Amino acid sequence: MTKRSSLAPNRPGPSKVARAWEILAVPVVVTLLSLLVGAVVILGSELIVTGRKFDPFLWFTAYAALVQGAFGGTDAIVSTLVYTTPLVFGGLAVAFGFKAGLFNIGAQGQFLVGALGAVIVGVALADAPAPIAIVAATMAGIIAGGLWGFIPGFLKAVSGAHEVVSTIMLNYVAVQLLAALVSGPLKVPKSPSPVTYDVGNAAYPIVIGGTGHIGIILAIVAAGFVWWLLFRTTWGFEIRSVGANPDAARYAGMRPKLLTIATMTFSGGLAGLAGTSVLLGVTHSMTSAFGTTVGFDSIAVALLARSNPIGVVAAALLFGSMRAGAGLMQINAGIPVELVDVLQATILLFLVASPVLRRVLRLRGVQAGIAETAATNALGTEPTD
Amino acid sequence: MTDETGPTLAPALEMRGITKRYPGVIANDGISLQVRPGEIHALLGENGAGKTTLMNVLYGLATPDEGEILLDGQPVAISGPADAIARGINMVHQHFMLVPVLSVAENILLGDETMANRIFLDRREARRRIVELGRRFGFEIDPDAKVGSLSVGWQQRVEILKALYRKARILVLDEPTAVLTPQETEEIFGVLRRLAGEGHSIVFISHKLYEVLEIADRITVIRRGRVVGERLPSATDEDDLAELMVGREVQLTVDRGVSHPAGPVLQIRGLEARDDRGQAAVRGVDLEVRAGEIFGIAGVAGNGQDELVEAIVGLRRPSAGTVSLAGQDVTGRSPRKMNEAGVAYVPADRHRFGLILSFPLADNLVLTSYYRKPYARGIVRDPKAILRDATTTIERYDIRTPAATVRASTLSGGNQQKAVVAREFDRDLELLVLDQPTRGLDVGSIEFIHRQVIAKRDAGTAVLLVSAELDEVLEMSDRIGVMFGGRIVAVLDGRTADKNEVGLLMATGGAERVAALAATSA
Amino acid sequence: SSSATAVPIATAAPTTAPTTAASTAPAATASAAPSSAATPAPSFAQMPNLKIGVVTDIGTLDDKGYNEFSFKGAQDGAIAIGVTDPVPSIVPKDASEYAADIQQFVSQKYDVIVTVGFNLTAATVSAAHANPKIRFVGVDQSPECITPAGANDAAFACKGVPATALPNYTSLYFAEDQAGYLAGIVAAYADKGAPTPTGVIGAIGGTTLCAPCVRYIQGYGLGAKSVNPAIVVKSAYVTHDFSNAAFNDPAGGKAFAQTFIQANKPDVLFQVAGKTGNGVIEAACAANIYGIGVDVDQWLSLGAPANACIITSAEKHVESAVAQAIESIAGGTLAAGDILFNAKNDGISAADFHDKASLFGPAVTTALQTALAAMQAGTLQTCPTTGCGVYAP
Amino acid sequence: MDLTPFINGLYGIPVFGVLLQVIGYLVAVIPPNAPNIMQQATPLALAALCGVLCERSGVVNIGIEGTMLAAAFTAWVVGVAIQPMFGTPNPSDIFGITIPLIISLAAGVGVAMAISALHAWLSISLRADQIISGTIINIAAVGLTGYLNQLISQNSPAGAGEFARFVPPTALTNLPGIGWILAMLLNQGPISISVIVLVIGTQLWLFRSRWGLRTRAVGEHPRAAETVGIDVIRVRYRNVILGGAFAGLAGAFLSIEATNSFQDDMTAGRGFIALAAMIMGRWTPIGSFGAALLFATFLQLGQVINISPPSGELGTIMASVPPQLFDALPYILTIVILAGVVGRSIPPAADGQPYEREAAT
């Protein structure tokens, strides 16, 4: 990592407006630029598509719908929160790994296995008292996801198998595991297509609006907890130490291998919780088509948040609101949902290019851009010994 | 080559008013320097004085803010290392610029390859050239050996060969002797004299004053980025140079006082350990360090010292033998257990082991005690207690830093080392293990650390000191073990040991030479 | 208004009931029969401009399958009843989105919501239960199970009668086994007529977990054997899950088919794997054997040169079924409950031979007509009595 | 202890029998399917070569997946656009080459190189986090190709066709012992045939050429390379952009050689599996190719079991487990091999670290 002098030259304090501009300029300009790119994509594609009337303001319709779908009214906001919830858990999972120098591409698989754990126990306890059923099913989801994270952690610690490879592979295995169980032992016998029973009492109670389940609150709590764990406990200190310098960690009496296993397990548990929150909070049962893009979106969320747990909440909210608004955008403007991906990518792109932006905007504040995360570290670091 | 030693000739190299600023630091502040053809010109200065920066400017690695460079009287603008090399300037860098996974030949030829055709390398020709080049300067070198598997001394030779291969007119050597034995240093000096005799100009940087006095034709001393004096070796001495460098009088030799050794603290029997590549590095070491004494281990780097030390402190599992502490067998205990048993360890590589550079200084000061009271209650850390103690430690050990909360990476090397020392020294100890505690530090910092070590000894701690700096071992130790080929080949009295004798033992292993050589080459 | 053109499906619906016994999973038959005593569905006959929205399954709108033709059907229906607004669609990104996407249309006060695919069943039933004023049409969501109260029945006890308890919900489903049966007849004749008949025909499905795929292939086998009892029918499924490989990976489908052809040496290959299956057809053509398309007339939809070896396709008329449903809604005649589309109501067919007609003699046409007549009469078994739609290795 | 012989006696023989059956089955099914294995390995191997070139010079590229996808889309869509201009295709005898096909291929490769140049700019010049940069490429590629494909494919256009396979003379492919290997390598389209050439070429080039030597030096110790006058930035740019060409070939293979179509997300994670192959192959072209081939073999095996399961005891055993196990087989075996045989593989020392010219030592 680059060193930066703490001895920045003293300048007379700028006015409040100027200071606010220094802080807000980049996010604001990045958002505007991304929207601009999106508008260009929309206009350009209008020219390609035949058989539709050219509408020079289609982009406006689209953005208006996107915002309205995400924030226009209670239903929309709740829906945004529901979409945000698994992204918070997933983003925390990936960020947590980054902090220990591990790149967990396996959030995808851990999500599925976590949901699987939740549905197994949830269905079994469908008639049990709700508090018991909910807690047990949630725990099962965390444990199942954790187990799926434990495997690559254990393999890395024992044989040095690179976690990037093993987690990618386990993502595929998870899909098969899910299909085998949902079409096999978990299948409702009478159903014509593979589907599990409903989780009944294990379903998360609704706390806000029509669909806002308790997982939303759980996500906020989890973010706080992860922050506390990382920055206020000795375990967090050890994990961050191993991530930053495994040799020094070993020197200091920490046990990098054990921490690698623990971190991957915990990260897997968080990703499992993402799956659990979707299953118990939204779908309540599982079809064999149960799939997700949360795992990969989580990587982007963690990167955008620069692996900071609190930042993860904000980044997840951004991504979640786009997902929530995408439906209305498709209805009102007929814009394919993929535009959301384009927007997300351009936001990341302009943030990465923010040094250039700063130059263009003549901003001077020395600020570590998004470029500085532990992410790349994660690929380079090897466990010692 | 023409005879061009006359004083009327233009200097081969002239640097005029070079100024280079880094954020918050003026590394070079209007430095001027003249180097004549055929001259060995020494550059002296404490850590951070700006020596390396000046040479980086010359080599095109740094762009000066002001000033100009003249070669043979002609002003030139050096755009980068490639340009510098093309102009006949070459540099042996302070930190190895070698690629460990490449072979000796590949490292030497890199950037100036022998080609079989436009695309592919001619590896046979490359080998031939390297062997020939080595012979010319008296090194018998295997061109196919991986550089990473060579000892530090040999790596240094490769660095020098690399520069020689490029047929430099102006050769810069930035602390080339820091890791060499006296004998190896002499060998290199022979080469330098010969080159100078052939008319090459040499800029030589070192912290070892006697070396400078021996080799240099002229000496320039810089302090805080400015030239503070120029001397001829005949008209100066070590004390004068030291004072010029630091700006005050410095005590160059340690006043170690008398020691009062008590019972044995550390006992090692038949210890064996392997290095990271699985090769035997420590081959049966017997050793005893008593309370209140400093046991120094002298040896050329790469003779198993690091592995020995790591095996003692629990970072490396011994493959045979025992380690006991105060009569208790502690073989194979974890670093944590050893630490709790009263063993402190100052590692050789402070960036790799000693510190987490991206963490705040305060966190680094509790790196080995973060989990204990008062820094943690259960698993919950107490940031207030950590910060409070950090502040007092910073004061007591005079660590120069704006705050306890800055990243450790922003501290200078000397202050980073002080932080490690402060952390490790600041409690009651049974055994103190020091590996190269003053590597790369200037005389002021060295003085400080040496005093702390003596104080620990006098408090009854057993001290094991490993250093490639022979003078340091000789000055500090009550007893000296010479390590060669993974064995302690001799144990001498620290007060009577003769420098040349120890140097010879370090280089050859003495009586065991033949056997050890056979073993290492196997 | 223009709704006069709508086909009154309601009158046809009761007559479809008996055919389910012969063609689909028997378990649900009893409850699947729409009751004529249904509470009247909300009537839109007077509405000038219906708002119609479509929620598809995961995937894309251009999948040449359910998503695409359901959507087209909704558009056709809208045009037929004079709706001028475009028909919007939402393509979910994953399974957790179904309910939210339906809710989007609910919030926007849509009158008719078409949802596509079995996977959306639970979400659709719940939404229908919660929004009795909105008319829901589910494609491929049958036979449906609900509780007597009209909510989704997760245990598939099927205590409720959908048509009674959920008067605003109609599900459309198809007798794929009948279409497969017809394709099997053609395949058997093609095998006979091949230059060097191997006596083997093949079928490749996308995933064993897709019941309609399995029905297609089960019908295909029975159809072929009805022509040539000695014929060997080999089948395999690309995956056993719902990953991309099942329906969205033509390269993988082609590789799979090559292996299949290599191992089994079939003369004809029937694809039941969506876009993955397009790769199957490519492999068949490359290996100089015949291909049979699925769902729509792929000779037309794939076009030249990809269709070079396609002899026919097993069609189910999703597009017209959805369009008819929309028209009936406008006409106020769409019955609640399940509607089976089969040979009787022109819900399935075998596609035209196009340029391959010369391969076949009149015997094929006769055999097809006979089979079709028997299907309409309800006398032809096109799916195994037990395990129809269930994969068995 | 003394129970061991007893247990062995009990289980040893049947286990041994099943093992023999497994080997017999493998010998029976692998040679005839070898060309298919090569088909599956092709995109993986090419993408892994991209990874090798990038990472050997010190740039992590997890955007290979997106780069491939964009190349696949471009190759196909350019074919769609230009095919009408060239009238009825008149494929040549070798590989069914037509002018539109060549243009499509060039377009696919070109786009991949352009995307790689973006990655280079972000991660080398702007010194952005390389994982972020790669992630941007992945997200943007899925989004843009999916978006445009939705719009374009509404008209169901046909592409420019596809490359045909070379049919090697049976005299070669019937050679005992090696015939099937020749068939595997030669009974392929042009991109697939080129793989073996490219792999060997890249191997030689990386370890025997000047560029290769400099690349490795830059990836291991960029500062050392700079001090001998090598332009670190330029070396990295060149490698990343050249690597993009390989990713482009991999993508084009999917849409104009393996099939003639584009589907959303049609790379289906192959770019990530290629990264795994690169790591398993210890960052060498030949090693990565071996890993890709191994993976493809497992993949093929999973399908063969699916299509023609073995008979006898082995078949009975296999029929008793869920079929998903065999679909998961390639992934499980990869993990087993990685953990059991390959173990720790060490990346180039400067992999993933941005290089700053005037860095403090």
Ligand SMILES: Nc1ncnc2c1ncn2[C@@H]1O[C@H](COP(=O)(O)OP(=O)(O)OP(=O)(O)O)[C@@H](O)[C@H]1O
């Ligand atoms: N790239 C850089 N960025 C910022 N500051 C730098 C950089 N390089 C050197 N410096 C600063 O410039 C000053 C001079 O450093 P330099 O390396 O030239 O000292 P030196 O005389 O070679 O010391 P030493 O004896 O320790 O090698 C130091 O304060 C150092 O921190």
Ligand SMILES: Nc1ncnc2c1ncn2[C@@H]1O[C@H](COP(=O)(O)OP(=O)(O)OP(=O)(O)O)[C@@H](O)[C@H]1O
């Ligand atoms: N790359 C860099 N970027 C910014 N500041 C730097 C950099 N390197 C060093 N510095 C700053 O320059 C100062 C001097 O650093 P340096 O390591 O050269 O100290 P020094 O003078 O050699 O001290 P010591 O003798 O203790 O080693 C430090 O305060 C450090 O913060």
Ligand SMILES: [Mg+2]
């Ligand atoms: Mg220094």
Ligand SMILES: [Mg+2]
């Ligand atoms: Mg220096």
